[in-house]
Amino acid sequence: MEYETQLKCKRPQCQGVLTIPIKIVVKRDLAVIVTRCYKCRNKYKVMFSTLDRDQWLSLIRDLFNRCEVCGTIIPHEWNMYSAAFSLGSSSLLMHRNIGLANTCPNCRANSPKVVDDWLWSFLRSQETPLPKFTVPTSATKIFCGNCGNSIVPGAQFCTNCGSKV
Numbered sequence: 001m002e003y004e005t006q007l008k009c010k011r012p013q014c015q016g017v018l019t020i021p022i023k024i025v026v027k028r029d030l031a032v033i034v035t036r037c038y039k040c041r042n043k044y045k046v047m048f049s050t051l052d053r054d055q056w057l058s059l060i061r062d063l064f065n066r067c068e069v070c071g072t073i074i075p076h077e078w079n080m081y082s083a084a085f086s087l088g089s090s091s092l093l094m095h096r097n098i099g100l101a102n103t104c105p106n107c108r109a110n111s112p113k114v115v116d117d118w119l120w121s122f123l124r125s126q127e128t129p130l131p132k133f134t135v136p137t138s139a140t141k142i143f144c145g146n147c148g149n150s151i152v153p154g155a156q157f158c159t160n161c162g163s164k165v
Contacts, residue, residue, distance in 0.1 A: 009039065011040050011042060017039055019036055019038075019044055020068040021063055022043075022112075023113065024114070024115045025095070026050060026116040026118060029049060030050065032047050038066075038067070038068055057119075067107060069104065069107050070106050072105065074111060075163070077163065077164075078113075080099065081099045095116050095117065099113070100120075101113070144160065144161060146158065147161040
């Protein structure tokens with residue numbers, strides 16, 4: 001696949017591992033995607049046509065939901081922390097770039113990313129949520145609906161995975 005080849009790390013020691021998108025912005029009719037290799041930490045920039053988004057969007061979605069530090073799949077519960085506007089395909093069309101953050105369940109690294117809100121809507125619409133753990137019922141203990149960890153009553157976030165209770 002042409003898109004997959006463009007997203008591979010170029011360093012021989014990384015053996016062609018797919019890089020993780022950390023910034024996806026739209027400039028005119030192009031999606032400018034900044035990626036990082038989680039093995040060697042090298043950054044790359046690729047550009048894909050927004051007209052062909054149906055061909056590359058599912059690959060980008062799968063890679064976007066990975067930690068840029070260790071490559072682990074991270075939950076889809078992204079928290080928005082900022083927004084800024086940029087020019088779209090014409091001077092009348094503005095795109096909003098949103099800053100998102102999530103915590104990796106494996107290495108606990110904060111994973112901030114920037115994505116165009118127009119593309120974000122497509123990434124979210126194709127999303128298939130990760131399976132949730134069932135919440136055990138107990139009269140004295142509360143458990144996290146995301147990871148199953150026991151939670152102190154009254155806590156707002158899980159101490160294990162950071163999910164909002």
